Amino acid sequence: MAAVDRAAGLADCDPPLTGVFSEQLFRGQCALVTGGGTGIGFATARLLFHLGASVMIAARREVVLAEACATLEAERTAASGQIGFTTVDIRSSEAVSALVEETVGRFGPIRLLVQNSGGQFVSDAASMSVKGFNSVVQLNLVSTFRVARAVFDACMSDGRGGAIVAMSLDVDNGMPGMAHSAAARAGINNLVKTLSIEWAASGVRVNAVAPGIIYSESAFSHYGDAAEDLLSALLPAIPAKRLGTPEEVAGVVAFLLSPAASYVTGSTVAIGGGSHLVRKPLLPMDEPCASQPYGRLPRKARL
Ligand SMILES: CCCCCCC/C=C/C(=O)SCCNC(=O)CCNC(=O)[C@H](O)C(C)(C)COP(=O)(O)OP(=O)(O)OC[C@H]1O[C@@H](n2cnc3c(N)ncnc32)[C@H](O)[C@@H]1OP(=O)(O)O
Numbered sequence: 001m002a003a004v005d006r007a008a009g010l011a012d013c014d015p016p017l018t019g020v021f022s023e024q025l026f027r028g029q030c031a032l033v034t035g036g037g038t039g040i041g042f043a044t045a046r047l048l049f050h051l052g053a054s055v056m057i058a059a060r061r062e063v064v065l066a067e068a069c070a071t072l073e074a075e076r077t078a079a080s081g082q083i084g085f086t087t088v089d090i091r092s093s094e095a096v097s098a099l100v101e102e103t104v105g106r107f108g109p110i111r112l113l114v115q116n117s118g119g120q121f122v123s124d125a126a127s128m129s130v131k132g133f134n135s136v137v138q139l140n141l142v143s144t145f146r147v148a149r150a151v152f153d154a155c156m157s158d159g160r161g162g163a164i165v166a167m168s169l170d171v172d173n174g175m176p177g178m179a180h181s182a183a184a185r186a187g188i189n190n191l192v193k194t195l196s197i198e199w200a201a202s203g204v205r206v207n208a209v210a211p212g213i214i215y216s217e218s219a220f221s222h223y224g225d226a227a228e229d230l231l232s233a234l235l236p237a238i239p240a241k242r243l244g245t246p247e248e249v250a251g252v253v254a255f256l257l258s259p260a261a262s263y264v265t266g267s268t269v270a271i272g273g274g275s276h277l278v279r280k281p282l283l284p285m286d287e288p289c290a291s292q293p294y295g296r297l298p299r300k301a302r303l
């Protein structure tokens with residue numbers, strides 16, 4: 001993709017970023033990473049695994065998860081922890097309960113939670129149905145609460161503590177083309193504040209990360225042919241003048257989960273090459289009053 005090729009610096013990152021952390025950092029700790037089979041979730045699971053954690057990755061597509069696990073097993077070193085997978089749709093409370101039970105049964109109480117699963121479709125608000133808006137709020141905001149509650153109840157409410165990182169977006173200036181997701185992620189930014197206060201007494205820290213535009217094949221596949229046009233308009237507005245990598249998000253997530261962040265809670269950390277400081281919406285809007293700047297992407301952009 002031409003716009004991605006223009007993202008100077010993208011190839012310069014040390015993929016697992018293990019060098020900046022001690023290999024013993026998460027030794028023996030159980031970590032649950034939702035959406036851990038692809039993109040940011042995979043990079044995060046990979047880093048935690050190489051830092052000694054016992055990592056459960058969970059999402060809907062079994063074949064993707066199995067492949068991710070096989071990749072990590074093939075990378076195993078003496079410092080690596082354990083890796084396992086199970087399928088889940090985080091929109092189902094029963095499925096999330098079963099996920100937590102299975103994870104605890106296999107690796108022990110969950111101490112590290114990365115609630116990374118999420119997503120949306122691109123559509124301007126005027127073309128968006130209430131059902132579509134609701135489905136994205138359900139997936140991102142309500143399911144983040146669902147997963148966090150299930151893990152807190154089962155593993156973190158007894159005073160033994162833990163750390164939670166949720167996935168947000170760079171929503172400070174609104175997000176034309178993604179009204180549903182921006183509203184949901186703004187909700188997540190506030191949710192982590194409340195949870196961090198209420199759960200502090202249990203020794204639980206709750207933070208979020210707000211990535212800018214992070215390139216991975218899996219993420220961009222959702223935007224179909226529209227990705228190139230969107231990126232051409234977006235890249236010039238990113239101070240770093242490049243996209244981010246999943247590994248650059250994983251490093252911040254690992255920091256927030258680690259004792260190095262033991263006094264950090266209720267925060268949302270921007271990871272966007274400075275894009276959150278630019279007073280321009282994340283998605284482009286050449287004509288602010290245009291009635292249908294995005295329309296609805298074709299159905300092939302759907303999962
Ligand atoms: C190239 C630059 C891009 C900028 C990037 C900005 C930063 C963000 C990046 C990322 O988040 S990358 C990760 C992307 N990954 C995903 O989005 C995957 C997750 N997505 C999904 O699971 C689904 O698409 C969904 C959004 C949650 C919808 O799933 P759900 O099963 O709840 O919905 P459906 O039953 O299929 O549909 C319900 C309802 O939703 C509306 N709708 C769904 N898809 C579309 C669409 N493509 N366009 C318009 N409307 C859509 C619609 O109203 C549906 O109702 P019906 O019409 O089916 O009755």
Ligand SMILES: NC(=O)C1=CN([C@@H]2O[C@H](COP(=O)(O)OP(=O)(O)OC[C@H]3O[C@@H](n4cnc5c(N)ncnc54)[C@H](OP(=O)(O)O)[C@@H]3O)[C@@H](O)[C@H]2O)C=CC1
Pocket residue numbers: 034035036037038039040041058059060061062064088089090091116117118119120139167168169170210211212213214215216218219303
């Ligand atoms: N890439 C970017 O620029 C940005 C991404 N984000 C967010 O970061 C997170 C990771 O995205 P990214 O890695 O880029 O993209 P991916 O599309 O690779 O990751 C999304 C993950 O979520 C999983 N998922 C989606 N719906 C569900 C569900 N209902 N139940 C369980 N798992 C689900 C998917 O797996 P499966 O389909 O198998 O269920 C997939 O592994 C998402 O929340 C995304 O919105 C935020 C800001 C920017």
